[in-house]
Amino acid sequence: MEYIYKRYFGDVEAINAIYIEFGRKARNQLGCIKKVFPKGVIDRIKGEFDTKIVINGFFRDEAIPEYVVDATIAHELSHYAHGFSSPLPQKYRHPHKGGKVRHEMHSRGFKDMLKKQKRWLKEEWRGYSG
Numbered sequence: 001m002e003y004i005y006k007r008y009f010g011d012v013e014a015i016n017a018i019y020i021e022f023g024r025k026a027r028n029q030l031g032c033i034k035k036v037f038p039k040g041v042i043d044r045i046k047g048e049f050d051t052k053i054v055i056n057g058f059f060r061d062e063a064i065p066e067y068v069v070d071a072t073i074a075h076e077l078s079h080y081a082h083g084f085s086s087p088l089p090q091k092y093r094h095p096h097k098g099g100k101v102r103h104e105m106h107s108r109g110f111k112d113m114l115k116k117q118k119r120w121l122k123e124e125w126r127g128y129s130g
Helices: 002-008 041-046 066-081 097-107 111-125
Strands: 018-022 031-036 050-055
Touching: 002 066, 031 066, 050 066, 066 097, 066 111, 097 111
Parallel strands: 018 050
Antiparallel strands: 031 050
16 A cells, blocks of 8 residues: 555555555455544544555465456545545545546546456456455
């Protein structure tokens, strides 16, 4: 994630801590981004939080192409850049409406990777058994 962030999202200020972890194995969701509030009352009152990107547990398998995982991480970082689950100002009311994430990813150089990811998911994901 650090490489993707620095190379493609270097202009987006990371105001809070951003970290990534594997989640449960799922067929329908590749990743998500969440606010994680600290346990301390003072920090919660201040509204401070970290950002956690959770990627599909199936991605632990090295048989999943790296570009599928990288495109998923970039998708979630696009949400961060748009102010969703991040302390940055929220740019849009709805995160996916009008292809905003896809446009963001294309503008950051992920167009070809997205095409490869989409093709792999269409051809291989349904039959993948982990």
